[in-house]
Amino acid sequence: MSNTNPIRVVLADDHALVLEGLRALLSAEPDLRVVATATDGERLLDAVKRFKPDVAVMDMQMPFMDGLTCLRHIRAEGLPVRVLVISAFGDAPSLRAAVEGGADGVALKTDPPEMTLAAIRQVAAGQMVFPEAARRWLIRKPENDPNALTEREEAVLALIGEGKSNAQIGVTLNLSENTVKFHLKNLFAKLGVSNRTEAAAKFHQFRQRYLK
Amino acid sequence: MPNRNLAAKRLLAVTEEELQRIVLDVHDGPVQNLFAALSQLTLLRSRLESKPGNEDCAGVLTNTVKLLESSLVDIRDLLGRFRAPEFVHSDIGEIIEDIAIQHEAYTSGTISLKMDSVLPSNVSLLTKIALCRIFQETLSNIRRHAGVEDAAVEFGMEKENLVLVVTDQGRGFEPPPLDGPQATEKQEHIGLRGMRERAELVGGSLTVESRPGFGTRIRVELPIHE
Secondary structure (H helix, E strand, O other), rough: OOOOOOOOEEEEEHHHHHHHHHHHHHOOOOOEEEEEOOOOOOHHHHHHHHHHHHOOEEEOOOOOOHHHHHHHHHHHOOOEEEEEEEOOOOOHHHHHHHHHHHOOEEEHHHHHHHHHHHHHHHHHOOOOEOOOOHHHHHOOOOOOOOOEEEEEEEHHHHHHOOOHHHHHHHEEEEEEHHHHHHHHHHHHHOOOOOOHHHHHHHHHHHHHHOOO | OOHHHHHHHHHHHHHHHHHHHHHHHHHHHHHHHHHHHHHHOOOOOOHHOOOOOHHHHHHHHHHHHHHHHHHHHHHHHHHHHHHOOOOOOOHHHHHHHHHHHHHHHHHHOOOOEEEEOOOOOOOOHHHHHHHHHHHHHHHHHHHHHHHOEEEEEEEEEEEEEEEEEEEEEOOOOOOOOOOOOOOOHHHHHHHHHHEEEEEEEHOOOEEEOOOOOOEEEEEEEEEEEO
C-alpha cells in the first residue's frame, strides 16, 4: 500500500474527542490521509462532494442529519465513496439499517481502534466488512427457510439472468458495486453455485418452471 | 393477589425505562470517551515502539491499553444484555432473531437457531420483554460463565405456550435450588433466580439442567398473555 497513493478519508462523528482521537490515529498511518472531518451529516455530505474521498467514516447518530440519512443521500446521488459506519451498538436493527442503506462496512466502537483502521483499509480495497457471523442473518427473511432469496437478491438474480455486469446491476438497482458483490456472494451460496454463469442457468431454470 | 401482581408489573415497566436511560448514558459517555482515549494511546504506543530505548514505557502503555480494552468489552456485554429491541412493533420471532444476531456481532460465537415458521402475532408486551431479557441473560451467562460463545437455540409453540430452549456445550455447573427454604442466596446464582422470577411474573416457568463438564440447557415456557 505504501507505494501507491494514500487512502483519502473523511471522518464524521459528533463526539469531538472521538473525532480527534481517530484523526490523530490515522495521521500516523502512512497509507491513510484524513482530508476532512465533520461533526454532522450535512457537513459530511458537503465534504464528500468537495473532497471526493475514497472512504467516508461516519457515526450513526449525528445531529442535523444522522449517519443513515447522509448515507442514503450519498447512495441516491451516486457519489463514488466507500462508507464505513462506526457504531457503539452492534444490535441487529443498526446493522441491518447500515447494510440496507448501502454501507460497505460497520466497525464497532467497543472493539479496539486498530480494528477501525483495518476496516477502513478493507472497505477501501473493495471488501465488505461486517461482523462475519452476523452477515448470514442480515440477508435472510425470518419467516422463510434459510435458502429463500430476499427481494433484493431476486432482483439481482434476474439481472444476472439478463447478462448484466455488476456495474450495470448497481446502476439499475441504485446500489454500490460492492453491495451488488455482497448480494452476489450470498446469492451464490444460497443457490449452491460458484459463478454467475451457473447462477444465470438457475435463473432460467426457475423461469421455465414458473412459465409452465 | 391481583394487586400485588399489578404493582410488580408496573415496577417491571418502570425498571425497563430506567434501564434504557442507563444504556443510553453509557453509550453517550463512557463508550465514546474510552474509544477516543484508546485511539490516542494506540498512537502513543506506536510512536514509542518506533524509537529504541522506550521499551519500559511501551510495556506500561500496553498494559494500560489492555485494561481499557477489557473495560470496553465489559461495557459491550452490558449494552448487549440490556439494549432494548423495538418491543411494541416487532414480532416475537424478530426479537429472538435480533438478539441472536447481536450476540454474533459482539462475539465470535455462532448461534444455531431453529424457529417455528409460524409464531403468534399477539404476544403481550410484558411477555415479549420477559422472554427477551431471559434470552439476553442466558447468552450473556454462556459467555461469562460457561466459557464458550456458541449456543443452540430452539424457539416455538408447544400447546398454547411459547417455549425457548437454549443449550450450550460449556463447562456446566451444579444447578442450585432456586426456590423453597433451600433457595440459593449465592451472588453467582442471583441472576438465575432473577430469570426464573421474571418467567413466573408473566405466568411461565424456567428450568435449568446442567452438570459440571456437560454444558447447560435452559428451558423457558411462557403463556402468550401474562
